[in-house]
Amino acid sequence: MGKKYDIPLLKDHHTHTSIYASLINCIDLSAVRDKKKALLWMKKSREEITVIIGWNSSFYYFEDEELDCLPPVIICNISFHDFLINRPARERFFDSHKEIISHIGDGDWVERNLSAILKFVANIKPCNDDQVRSFFDGYLLKNGIWYAEDMLLADREIVNIFQRIGYSERTRFWADIETFDSLDSEAKKYVHGIKIFIDGALGAKTAALKEHFSTGERGILIYSDKKLSNTLMQLSKLKKPVAIHAVGDLATDQLIKILSDIQKTESCIPQIRIEHVQFISKESAETAKSLGIVLSMQPNFNNDSIQYADRLSAKYCKCNNPFRMLIDEVGYVPGEDLIFGSDGMPHGAQYALEQSLFPRYADQALTLEEFIAGYCMPDQKNGYIEIEIDEAEKNIKTEIASN
Ligand SMILES: [Zn+2]
Known part of the structure:
Protein backbone atom coordinates (compact mmCIF):
# COMPACT_ATOMS: atom_id res chain seq x y z
CA MET A 1 0.00 0.00 0.00
CA GLY A 2 1.23 3.44 -0.87
CA LYS A 3 1.11 6.71 0.99
CA LYS A 4 -2.12 8.65 0.70
CA TYR A 5 -2.60 12.42 0.36
CA ASP A 6 -5.42 14.79 -0.54
CA ILE A 7 -4.36 17.56 -2.90
CA PRO A 8 -6.40 20.41 -4.45
CA LEU A 9 -7.74 20.12 -8.00
CA LEU A 10 -5.40 21.20 -10.78
CA LYS A 11 -4.94 24.60 -12.24
CA ASP A 12 -3.75 23.79 -15.76
CA HIS A 13 -1.81 26.86 -16.84
CA HIS A 14 -1.35 25.77 -20.43
CA THR A 15 -3.85 23.97 -22.58
CA HIS A 16 -6.05 24.73 -25.56
CA THR A 17 -9.52 24.89 -24.14
CA SER A 18 -11.36 26.08 -27.24
CA ILE A 19 -9.55 23.67 -29.56
CA TYR A 20 -9.91 20.60 -27.34
CA ALA A 21 -13.53 21.42 -26.52
CA SER A 22 -14.35 21.61 -30.22
CA LEU A 23 -12.50 18.33 -30.84
CA ILE A 24 -13.91 16.52 -27.81
CA ASN A 25 -15.76 13.91 -29.88
CA CYS A 26 -12.94 13.27 -32.35
CA ILE A 27 -11.09 10.02 -32.86
CA ASP A 28 -8.00 10.13 -30.64
CA LEU A 29 -5.03 8.05 -31.79
CA SER A 30 -2.73 8.86 -28.87
CA ALA A 31 -3.00 5.34 -27.46
CA VAL A 32 -3.20 3.59 -30.86
CA ARG A 33 0.15 2.02 -31.65
CA ASP A 34 -1.16 -0.10 -34.52
CA LYS A 35 -1.47 1.75 -37.83
CA LYS A 36 -3.97 -0.77 -39.25
CA LYS A 37 -6.30 -0.07 -36.36
CA ALA A 38 -5.92 3.69 -36.87
CA LEU A 39 -6.77 3.36 -40.56
CA LEU A 40 -9.75 1.16 -39.79
CA TRP A 41 -11.17 3.70 -37.35
CA MET A 42 -10.85 6.44 -39.97
CA LYS A 43 -12.46 4.27 -42.64
CA LYS A 44 -15.43 3.55 -40.41
CA SER A 45 -16.04 7.20 -39.55
CA ARG A 46 -19.42 8.47 -40.70
CA GLU A 47 -18.52 12.14 -40.26
CA GLU A 48 -18.65 14.49 -43.20
CA ILE A 49 -15.12 15.62 -42.32
CA THR A 50 -13.22 13.42 -39.91
CA VAL A 51 -10.76 15.25 -37.68
CA ILE A 52 -8.28 12.97 -35.94
CA ILE A 53 -6.15 13.96 -32.98
CA GLY A 54 -3.25 12.35 -31.14
CA TRP A 55 -1.28 10.81 -34.04
CA ASN A 56 2.19 10.03 -32.70
CA SER A 57 4.89 9.85 -35.38
CA SER A 58 7.13 7.81 -33.10
CA PHE A 59 4.63 4.94 -33.64
CA TYR A 60 4.07 5.18 -37.42
CA TYR A 61 3.79 7.43 -40.48
CA PHE A 62 0.97 7.31 -43.02
CA GLU A 63 1.50 6.93 -46.77
CA ASP A 64 -0.49 9.20 -49.12
CA GLU A 65 -2.14 6.17 -50.74
CA GLU A 66 -3.33 4.91 -47.38
CA LEU A 67 -5.12 8.17 -46.67
CA ASP A 68 -6.32 9.28 -50.09
CA CYS A 69 -8.72 6.34 -50.43
CA LEU A 70 -10.51 7.36 -47.21
CA PRO A 71 -13.35 9.88 -46.83
CA PRO A 72 -12.21 13.48 -46.06
CA VAL A 73 -9.85 13.30 -43.11
CA ILE A 74 -7.61 15.78 -41.29
CA ILE A 75 -5.04 14.23 -38.96
CA CYS A 76 -3.40 16.28 -36.21
CA ASN A 77 -0.06 15.15 -34.86
CA ILE A 78 -0.14 14.81 -31.08
CA SER A 79 2.02 17.95 -30.88
CA PHE A 80 -0.49 19.96 -32.97
CA HIS A 81 2.48 21.13 -35.04
CA ASP A 82 2.10 18.71 -37.97
CA PHE A 83 -1.03 17.92 -40.00
CA LEU A 84 -2.04 15.51 -42.72
CA ILE A 85 -4.95 16.35 -44.98
CA ASN A 86 -5.97 13.65 -47.44
CA ARG A 87 -6.94 14.36 -51.02
CA PRO A 88 -10.74 14.33 -50.52
CA ALA A 89 -10.37 16.83 -47.64
CA ARG A 90 -7.97 18.99 -49.67
CA GLU A 91 -10.48 19.13 -52.49
CA ARG A 92 -13.20 19.99 -50.04
CA PHE A 93 -11.34 22.96 -48.51
CA PHE A 94 -9.31 24.14 -51.46
CA ASP A 95 -11.55 27.08 -52.36
CA SER A 96 -12.20 28.28 -48.83
CA HIS A 97 -8.66 27.74 -47.39
CA LYS A 98 -6.37 27.75 -50.38
CA GLU A 99 -3.26 28.92 -48.51
CA ILE A 100 -3.49 26.28 -45.81
CA ILE A 101 -4.33 23.46 -48.21
CA SER A 102 -1.45 24.37 -50.54
CA HIS A 103 1.17 24.55 -47.78
CA ILE A 104 0.12 21.98 -45.21
CA GLY A 105 3.02 19.65 -46.12
CA ASP A 106 5.63 22.41 -45.72
CA GLY A 107 6.90 22.21 -42.13
CA ASP A 108 8.43 25.66 -42.22
CA TRP A 109 5.23 27.29 -43.49
CA VAL A 110 3.17 25.34 -40.95
CA GLU A 111 5.24 26.66 -38.03
CA ARG A 112 4.97 30.23 -39.30
CA ASN A 113 1.21 29.98 -39.74
CA LEU A 114 0.37 27.66 -36.88
CA SER A 115 -2.24 29.82 -35.20
CA ALA A 116 -4.21 30.12 -38.43
CA ILE A 117 -4.07 26.35 -38.98
CA LEU A 118 -5.18 25.59 -35.41
CA LYS A 119 -8.09 27.99 -35.72
CA PHE A 120 -9.04 26.37 -39.05
CA VAL A 121 -9.06 22.93 -37.40
CA ALA A 122 -11.01 24.14 -34.36
CA ASN A 123 -13.60 25.84 -36.53
CA ILE A 124 -14.37 22.82 -38.71
CA LYS A 125 -16.79 21.88 -35.95
CA PRO A 126 -17.03 25.00 -33.79
CA CYS A 127 -17.85 24.22 -30.20
CA ASN A 128 -21.10 25.16 -28.50
ZN1 LIG B 1 0.25 24.59 -26.33
Whole structure:
Protein backbone atom coordinates (compact mmCIF):
# COMPACT_ATOMS: atom_id res chain seq x y z
CA MET A 1 0.00 0.00 0.00
CA GLY A 2 1.23 3.44 -0.87
CA LYS A 3 1.11 6.71 0.99
CA LYS A 4 -2.12 8.65 0.70
CA TYR A 5 -2.60 12.42 0.36
CA ASP A 6 -5.42 14.79 -0.54
CA ILE A 7 -4.36 17.56 -2.90
CA PRO A 8 -6.40 20.41 -4.45
CA LEU A 9 -7.74 20.12 -8.00
CA LEU A 10 -5.40 21.20 -10.78
CA LYS A 11 -4.94 24.60 -12.24
CA ASP A 12 -3.75 23.79 -15.76
CA HIS A 13 -1.81 26.86 -16.84
CA HIS A 14 -1.35 25.77 -20.43
CA THR A 15 -3.85 23.97 -22.58
CA HIS A 16 -6.05 24.73 -25.56
CA THR A 17 -9.52 24.89 -24.14
CA SER A 18 -11.36 26.08 -27.24
CA ILE A 19 -9.55 23.67 -29.56
CA TYR A 20 -9.91 20.60 -27.34
CA ALA A 21 -13.53 21.42 -26.52
CA SER A 22 -14.35 21.61 -30.22
CA LEU A 23 -12.50 18.33 -30.84
CA ILE A 24 -13.91 16.52 -27.81
CA ASN A 25 -15.76 13.91 -29.88
CA CYS A 26 -12.94 13.27 -32.35
CA ILE A 27 -11.09 10.02 -32.86
CA ASP A 28 -8.00 10.13 -30.64
CA LEU A 29 -5.03 8.05 -31.79
CA SER A 30 -2.73 8.86 -28.87
CA ALA A 31 -3.00 5.34 -27.46
CA VAL A 32 -3.20 3.59 -30.86
CA ARG A 33 0.15 2.02 -31.65
CA ASP A 34 -1.16 -0.10 -34.52
CA LYS A 35 -1.47 1.75 -37.83
CA LYS A 36 -3.97 -0.77 -39.25
CA LYS A 37 -6.30 -0.07 -36.36
CA ALA A 38 -5.92 3.69 -36.87
CA LEU A 39 -6.77 3.36 -40.56
CA LEU A 40 -9.75 1.16 -39.79
CA TRP A 41 -11.17 3.70 -37.35
CA MET A 42 -10.85 6.44 -39.97
CA LYS A 43 -12.46 4.27 -42.64
CA LYS A 44 -15.43 3.55 -40.41
CA SER A 45 -16.04 7.20 -39.55
CA ARG A 46 -19.42 8.47 -40.70
CA GLU A 47 -18.52 12.14 -40.26
CA GLU A 48 -18.65 14.49 -43.20
CA ILE A 49 -15.12 15.62 -42.32
CA THR A 50 -13.22 13.42 -39.91
CA VAL A 51 -10.76 15.25 -37.68
CA ILE A 52 -8.28 12.97 -35.94
CA ILE A 53 -6.15 13.96 -32.98
CA GLY A 54 -3.25 12.35 -31.14
CA TRP A 55 -1.28 10.81 -34.04
CA ASN A 56 2.19 10.03 -32.70
CA SER A 57 4.89 9.85 -35.38
CA SER A 58 7.13 7.81 -33.10
CA PHE A 59 4.63 4.94 -33.64
CA TYR A 60 4.07 5.18 -37.42
CA TYR A 61 3.79 7.43 -40.48
CA PHE A 62 0.97 7.31 -43.02
CA GLU A 63 1.50 6.93 -46.77
CA ASP A 64 -0.49 9.20 -49.12
CA GLU A 65 -2.14 6.17 -50.74
CA GLU A 66 -3.33 4.91 -47.38
CA LEU A 67 -5.12 8.17 -46.67
CA ASP A 68 -6.32 9.28 -50.09
CA CYS A 69 -8.72 6.34 -50.43
CA LEU A 70 -10.51 7.36 -47.21
CA PRO A 71 -13.35 9.88 -46.83
CA PRO A 72 -12.21 13.48 -46.06
CA VAL A 73 -9.85 13.30 -43.11
CA ILE A 74 -7.61 15.78 -41.29
CA ILE A 75 -5.04 14.23 -38.96
CA CYS A 76 -3.40 16.28 -36.21
CA ASN A 77 -0.06 15.15 -34.86
CA ILE A 78 -0.14 14.81 -31.08
CA SER A 79 2.02 17.95 -30.88
CA PHE A 80 -0.49 19.96 -32.97
CA HIS A 81 2.48 21.13 -35.04
CA ASP A 82 2.10 18.71 -37.97
CA PHE A 83 -1.03 17.92 -40.00
CA LEU A 84 -2.04 15.51 -42.72
CA ILE A 85 -4.95 16.35 -44.98
CA ASN A 86 -5.97 13.65 -47.44
CA ARG A 87 -6.94 14.36 -51.02
CA PRO A 88 -10.74 14.33 -50.52
CA ALA A 89 -10.37 16.83 -47.64
CA ARG A 90 -7.97 18.99 -49.67
CA GLU A 91 -10.48 19.13 -52.49
CA ARG A 92 -13.20 19.99 -50.04
CA PHE A 93 -11.34 22.96 -48.51
CA PHE A 94 -9.31 24.14 -51.46
CA ASP A 95 -11.55 27.08 -52.36
CA SER A 96 -12.20 28.28 -48.83
CA HIS A 97 -8.66 27.74 -47.39
CA LYS A 98 -6.37 27.75 -50.38
CA GLU A 99 -3.26 28.92 -48.51
CA ILE A 100 -3.49 26.28 -45.81
CA ILE A 101 -4.33 23.46 -48.21
CA SER A 102 -1.45 24.37 -50.54
CA HIS A 103 1.17 24.55 -47.78
CA ILE A 104 0.12 21.98 -45.21
CA GLY A 105 3.02 19.65 -46.12
CA ASP A 106 5.63 22.41 -45.72
CA GLY A 107 6.90 22.21 -42.13
CA ASP A 108 8.43 25.66 -42.22
CA TRP A 109 5.23 27.29 -43.49
CA VAL A 110 3.17 25.34 -40.95
CA GLU A 111 5.24 26.66 -38.03
CA ARG A 112 4.97 30.23 -39.30
CA ASN A 113 1.21 29.98 -39.74
CA LEU A 114 0.37 27.66 -36.88
CA SER A 115 -2.24 29.82 -35.20
CA ALA A 116 -4.21 30.12 -38.43
CA ILE A 117 -4.07 26.35 -38.98
CA LEU A 118 -5.18 25.59 -35.41
CA LYS A 119 -8.09 27.99 -35.72
CA PHE A 120 -9.04 26.37 -39.05
CA VAL A 121 -9.06 22.93 -37.40
CA ALA A 122 -11.01 24.14 -34.36
CA ASN A 123 -13.60 25.84 -36.53
CA ILE A 124 -14.37 22.82 -38.71
CA LYS A 125 -16.79 21.88 -35.95
CA PRO A 126 -17.03 25.00 -33.79
CA CYS A 127 -17.85 24.22 -30.20
CA ASN A 128 -21.10 25.16 -28.50
CA ASP A 129 -22.23 25.74 -24.90
CA ASP A 130 -22.84 22.05 -24.21
CA GLN A 131 -19.45 21.01 -25.54
CA VAL A 132 -17.65 23.51 -23.31
CA ARG A 133 -19.68 22.36 -20.31
CA SER A 134 -19.01 18.73 -20.99
CA PHE A 135 -15.35 19.43 -21.70
CA PHE A 136 -14.95 21.07 -18.28
CA ASP A 137 -17.26 18.93 -16.16
CA GLY A 138 -17.40 15.65 -18.01
CA TYR A 139 -13.75 15.52 -19.01
CA LEU A 140 -11.35 17.95 -17.32
CA LEU A 141 -12.91 17.67 -13.88
CA LYS A 142 -12.99 13.88 -14.07
CA ASN A 143 -9.26 14.08 -14.67
CA GLY A 144 -8.77 16.38 -11.69
CA ILE A 145 -8.65 19.75 -13.46
CA TRP A 146 -10.75 22.68 -12.26
CA TYR A 147 -9.20 25.56 -14.16
CA ALA A 148 -7.66 25.48 -17.65
CA GLU A 149 -6.10 28.35 -19.57
CA ASP A 150 -6.84 28.66 -23.27
CA MET A 151 -3.54 29.40 -24.97
CA LEU A 152 -5.12 30.06 -28.34
CA LEU A 153 -8.54 31.61 -28.46
CA ALA A 154 -10.10 30.13 -31.59
CA ASP A 155 -12.85 32.66 -32.09
CA ARG A 156 -14.78 35.59 -30.56
CA GLU A 157 -17.72 33.27 -29.97
CA ILE A 158 -15.71 31.30 -27.39
CA VAL A 159 -15.68 34.34 -25.11
CA ASN A 160 -19.47 34.58 -25.49
CA ILE A 161 -19.90 30.91 -24.63
CA PHE A 162 -17.89 31.15 -21.40
CA GLN A 163 -19.82 34.23 -20.35
CA ARG A 164 -23.17 32.69 -21.21
CA ILE A 165 -22.57 29.49 -19.27
CA GLY A 166 -20.84 31.28 -16.39
CA TYR A 167 -17.47 29.50 -16.72
CA SER A 168 -15.23 32.57 -17.16
CA GLU A 169 -13.61 31.98 -13.77
CA ARG A 170 -12.41 28.61 -14.95
CA THR A 171 -10.24 29.84 -17.78
CA ARG A 172 -8.11 32.66 -19.06
CA PHE A 173 -7.83 33.54 -22.74
CA TRP A 174 -4.64 34.10 -24.68
CA ALA A 175 -4.91 35.11 -28.33
CA ASP A 176 -2.53 35.29 -31.24
CA ILE A 177 -1.93 38.76 -32.68
CA GLU A 178 -4.28 38.38 -35.67
CA THR A 179 -7.18 37.17 -33.54
CA PHE A 180 -6.59 39.89 -30.98
CA ASP A 181 -6.53 42.61 -33.64
CA SER A 182 -9.77 41.28 -35.11
CA LEU A 183 -11.69 41.54 -31.82
CA ASP A 184 -13.98 44.37 -30.77
CA SER A 185 -12.83 46.43 -27.81
CA GLU A 186 -15.20 44.64 -25.43
CA ALA A 187 -13.81 41.21 -26.34
CA LYS A 188 -10.24 42.53 -26.10
CA LYS A 189 -10.83 43.17 -22.42
CA TYR A 190 -11.42 39.48 -21.86
CA VAL A 191 -8.16 38.49 -23.49
CA HIS A 192 -5.57 38.14 -20.76
CA GLY A 193 -2.54 38.19 -23.02
CA ILE A 194 -0.98 37.56 -26.40
CA LYS A 195 0.59 34.30 -27.47
CA ILE A 196 3.34 33.93 -30.02
CA PHE A 197 5.35 30.94 -31.25
CA ILE A 198 9.08 31.26 -31.88
CA ASP A 199 9.90 27.65 -32.72
CA GLY A 200 8.18 24.33 -33.41
CA ALA A 201 7.74 21.11 -31.44
CA LEU A 202 9.51 17.83 -30.81
CA GLY A 203 6.53 15.86 -32.15
CA ALA A 204 6.97 17.49 -35.56
CA LYS A 205 10.79 17.62 -35.30
CA THR A 206 10.63 21.39 -35.64
CA ALA A 207 11.70 22.55 -32.14
CA ALA A 208 14.81 24.73 -32.55
CA LEU A 209 17.60 22.72 -30.97
CA LYS A 210 21.26 23.72 -31.22
CA GLU A 211 21.95 20.43 -32.99
CA HIS A 212 20.14 18.54 -35.72
CA PHE A 213 17.59 15.95 -34.69
CA SER A 214 19.28 12.56 -34.69
CA THR A 215 17.08 11.65 -37.68
CA GLY A 216 18.66 14.54 -39.63
CA GLU A 217 16.02 17.29 -39.49
CA ARG A 218 16.84 20.79 -38.35
CA GLY A 219 14.41 22.66 -36.08
CA ILE A 220 12.83 25.96 -37.07
CA LEU A 221 13.44 29.39 -35.58
CA ILE A 222 10.44 31.38 -36.71
CA TYR A 223 11.89 34.89 -36.29
CA SER A 224 15.21 36.50 -37.04
CA ASP A 225 16.61 38.35 -33.99
CA LYS A 226 15.56 41.67 -35.46
CA LYS A 227 12.05 40.58 -36.34
CA LEU A 228 11.53 39.03 -32.91
CA SER A 229 12.78 42.14 -31.19
CA ASN A 230 10.47 44.35 -33.28
CA THR A 231 7.50 42.07 -32.68
CA LEU A 232 8.01 42.12 -28.92
CA MET A 233 8.49 45.89 -28.92
CA GLN A 234 5.20 46.21 -30.83
CA LEU A 235 3.46 43.90 -28.36
CA SER A 236 4.72 45.91 -25.41
CA LYS A 237 2.47 48.76 -26.56
CA LEU A 238 -0.62 46.68 -25.75
CA LYS A 239 0.39 46.57 -22.07
CA LYS A 240 -0.81 42.99 -21.88
CA PRO A 241 1.07 39.90 -20.71
CA VAL A 242 2.83 37.95 -23.45
CA ALA A 243 3.28 34.17 -23.57
CA ILE A 244 5.99 32.91 -25.87
CA HIS A 245 6.21 29.31 -27.06
CA ALA A 246 9.88 28.23 -27.05
CA VAL A 247 10.89 24.57 -26.78
CA GLY A 248 14.47 24.23 -28.06
CA ASP A 249 17.61 25.73 -26.55
CA LEU A 250 18.32 27.74 -29.70
CA ALA A 251 14.90 29.37 -29.24
CA THR A 252 15.17 29.93 -25.48
CA ASP A 253 18.64 31.49 -25.87
CA GLN A 254 17.46 33.75 -28.68
CA LEU A 255 14.41 34.87 -26.78
CA ILE A 256 16.06 35.55 -23.44
CA LYS A 257 18.88 37.51 -25.03
CA ILE A 258 16.38 39.75 -26.82
CA LEU A 259 14.13 40.10 -23.79
CA SER A 260 17.07 41.13 -21.69
CA ASP A 261 17.52 44.16 -23.98
CA ILE A 262 13.81 45.02 -24.16
CA GLN A 263 13.01 44.66 -20.49
CA LYS A 264 15.62 47.27 -19.64
CA THR A 265 13.90 49.83 -21.86
CA GLU A 266 10.83 51.90 -21.20
CA SER A 267 8.71 49.76 -23.47
CA CYS A 268 8.95 46.69 -21.29
CA ILE A 269 6.21 44.04 -21.31
CA PRO A 270 4.16 43.82 -18.08
CA GLN A 271 4.45 40.05 -17.68
CA ILE A 272 6.30 37.50 -19.75
CA ARG A 273 5.78 33.78 -19.73
CA ILE A 274 7.87 31.35 -21.70
CA GLU A 275 5.86 28.28 -22.61
CA HIS A 276 7.40 24.77 -22.52
CA VAL A 277 11.11 25.76 -22.09
CA GLN A 278 12.10 22.12 -22.42
CA PHE A 279 15.71 22.97 -23.19
CA ILE A 280 17.39 25.91 -21.51
CA SER A 281 20.95 26.58 -20.41
CA LYS A 282 21.66 27.52 -16.82
CA GLU A 283 23.00 30.85 -18.00
CA SER A 284 19.79 31.72 -19.88
CA ALA A 285 17.70 30.53 -16.96
CA GLU A 286 19.60 32.86 -14.64
CA THR A 287 19.02 35.80 -16.96
CA ALA A 288 15.33 34.90 -17.26
CA LYS A 289 15.01 34.69 -13.49
CA SER A 290 16.66 38.09 -13.04
CA LEU A 291 14.21 39.61 -15.55
CA GLY A 292 11.19 38.26 -13.67
CA ILE A 293 10.22 35.95 -16.51
CA VAL A 294 7.78 33.17 -15.60
CA LEU A 295 8.47 29.69 -16.92
CA SER A 296 5.31 27.77 -17.84
CA MET A 297 6.29 24.11 -18.17
CA GLN A 298 4.75 20.67 -18.61
CA PRO A 299 5.91 17.86 -16.31
CA ASN A 300 4.14 15.52 -18.79
CA PHE A 301 6.88 16.28 -21.28
CA ASN A 302 9.47 14.53 -19.09
CA ASN A 303 8.29 11.53 -21.06
CA ASP A 304 9.54 13.10 -24.31
CA SER A 305 12.99 11.85 -23.21
CA ILE A 306 11.61 8.36 -23.71
CA GLN A 307 9.01 8.68 -26.48
CA TYR A 308 11.22 10.89 -28.65
CA ALA A 309 14.48 9.02 -28.07
CA ASP A 310 14.02 8.14 -31.76
CA ARG A 311 14.87 11.74 -32.68
CA LEU A 312 16.75 13.25 -29.72
CA SER A 313 20.39 12.52 -28.94
CA ALA A 314 21.18 10.99 -25.54
CA LYS A 315 22.46 14.40 -24.42
CA TYR A 316 19.18 16.08 -25.28
CA CYS A 317 17.07 13.31 -23.74
CA LYS A 318 18.93 13.95 -20.51
CA CYS A 319 18.56 17.72 -20.38
CA ASN A 320 14.84 17.86 -21.26
CA ASN A 321 12.80 19.65 -18.54
CA PRO A 322 15.66 20.40 -16.11
CA PHE A 323 13.47 21.16 -13.11
CA ARG A 324 16.14 20.51 -10.47
CA MET A 325 18.57 22.91 -12.13
CA LEU A 326 15.88 25.58 -12.40
CA ILE A 327 14.73 25.23 -8.80
CA ASP A 328 17.87 24.26 -6.87
CA GLU A 329 20.53 26.13 -8.81
CA VAL A 330 18.75 29.08 -10.38
CA GLY A 331 16.17 29.70 -7.66
CA TYR A 332 12.92 29.34 -9.62
CA VAL A 333 10.00 28.92 -7.21
CA PRO A 334 7.04 26.69 -8.15
CA GLY A 335 3.80 28.66 -7.96
CA GLU A 336 5.62 32.00 -8.17
CA ASP A 337 7.70 32.09 -11.31
CA LEU A 338 7.52 28.43 -12.30
CA ILE A 339 4.04 27.17 -13.20
CA PHE A 340 2.79 23.95 -14.66
CA GLY A 341 0.27 22.77 -17.22
CA SER A 342 -0.47 19.85 -19.51
CA ASP A 343 -0.83 21.23 -23.04
CA GLY A 344 -3.49 18.49 -23.12
CA MET A 345 -0.85 15.85 -23.74
CA PRO A 346 -2.58 14.30 -21.90
CA HIS A 347 -4.75 16.32 -19.52
CA GLY A 348 -5.05 15.29 -15.90
CA ALA A 349 -3.48 14.68 -12.53
CA GLN A 350 -2.53 11.02 -12.69
CA TYR A 351 -0.06 11.13 -15.56
CA ALA A 352 1.35 14.52 -14.54
CA LEU A 353 2.02 13.27 -11.00
CA GLU A 354 3.62 10.08 -12.22
CA GLN A 355 5.90 12.01 -14.57
CA SER A 356 6.76 14.53 -11.86
CA LEU A 357 7.52 12.09 -9.07
CA PHE A 358 8.97 9.22 -11.09
CA PRO A 359 10.67 10.66 -14.18
CA ARG A 360 13.33 8.92 -16.22
CA TYR A 361 16.03 11.41 -15.13
CA ALA A 362 16.60 12.69 -11.61
CA ASP A 363 16.95 16.28 -12.83
CA GLN A 364 13.31 16.13 -14.07
CA ALA A 365 11.82 15.31 -10.69
CA LEU A 366 9.50 17.54 -8.68
CA THR A 367 8.53 16.96 -5.07
CA LEU A 368 4.84 16.64 -4.26
CA GLU A 369 5.00 20.05 -2.52
CA GLU A 370 6.48 21.65 -5.64
CA PHE A 371 3.83 19.99 -7.81
CA ILE A 372 1.04 21.33 -5.60
CA ALA A 373 2.55 24.82 -5.48
CA GLY A 374 2.95 25.08 -9.26
CA TYR A 375 0.03 23.03 -10.50
CA CYS A 376 -2.86 23.12 -8.02
CA MET A 377 -5.70 25.43 -7.03
CA PRO A 378 -4.94 27.43 -3.88
CA ASP A 379 -7.58 25.56 -1.87
CA GLN A 380 -9.92 22.57 -1.96
CA LYS A 381 -13.21 24.46 -2.10
CA ASN A 382 -14.15 23.07 -5.52
CA GLY A 383 -13.03 19.54 -4.73
CA TYR A 384 -9.81 17.63 -4.26
CA ILE A 385 -7.86 14.66 -5.50
CA GLU A 386 -7.12 11.65 -3.33
CA ILE A 387 -3.77 10.30 -4.39
CA GLU A 388 -1.97 7.14 -3.45
CA ILE A 389 1.74 7.02 -4.18
CA ASP A 390 3.39 3.64 -4.50
CA GLU A 391 7.13 4.39 -4.31
CA ALA A 392 8.17 0.80 -4.92
CA GLU A 393 6.07 0.34 -8.06
CA LYS A 394 6.57 3.97 -9.11
CA ASN A 395 2.91 4.46 -9.78
CA ILE A 396 0.14 6.73 -8.61
CA LYS A 397 -3.56 6.20 -8.20
CA THR A 398 -5.89 9.18 -8.25
CA GLU A 399 -9.51 9.56 -7.27
CA ILE A 400 -11.42 12.80 -7.76
CA ALA A 401 -13.52 13.82 -4.77
CA SER A 402 -16.00 16.63 -4.21
CA ASN A 403 -16.73 18.39 -0.98
ZN1 LIG B 1 0.25 24.59 -26.33
